[in-house]
Amino acid sequence: MFKKVNRQAVRTRKHLSIRNKISGTAERPRLSVYRSNNNIFAQLIDDVNGVTLVSASTIDKALKASIANGGNLDAAKAVGKALGERAAAKGIKNVVFDRSGYKYMGRIAALAEAAREAGLSF
Numbered sequence: 001m002f003k004k005v006n007r008q009a010v011r012t013r014k015h016l017s018i019r020n021k022i023s024g025t026a027e028r029p030r031l032s033v034y035r036s037n038n039n040i041f042a043q044l045i046d047d048v049n050g051v052t053l054v055s056a057s058t059i060d061k062a063l064k065a066s067i068a069n070g071g072n073l074d075a076a077k078a079v080g081k082a083l084g085e086r087a088a089a090k091g092i093k094n095v096v097f098d099r100s101g102y103k104y105m106g107r108i109a110a111l112a113e114a115a116r117e118a119g120l121s122f
Helices: 007-021 073-089 107-117
Strands: 030-035 040-046 051-057 096-098
Touching (some): 030 107, 051 073, 073 107
Parallel strands (some): 030 096
16 A cells, blocks of 8 residues: 655655755845745845845735736746846845755746846855
8 A cells, every 4th residue: 555645744854954954144145935836935035134135926016917827937937037136136146045845947947047047146
């Protein structure tokens, strides 16, 4: 008899393992990504002080008008571009990428590539 794999528990375990190894500072914040079925969220976090420096998501008023569906590649690219532009406005160039246990493919990869094109380095 086969046991069903709890994918959420596997992702959470990977995320905790990743978080034990990386941390964000004011000079090099952590780019944390959260993906749901309908939306994608990204934020730059200073873990030393415990503050979010910059954030972007598909539910932002500025982005929501231009995005028809928040759960696809185009939405992820828009969020990555917006995050990169907002970070550049605050003078942030170098970040540490935290994929939160998700595989680096699809929407996660699209967001990362758009952020790189917008000026972030990781």
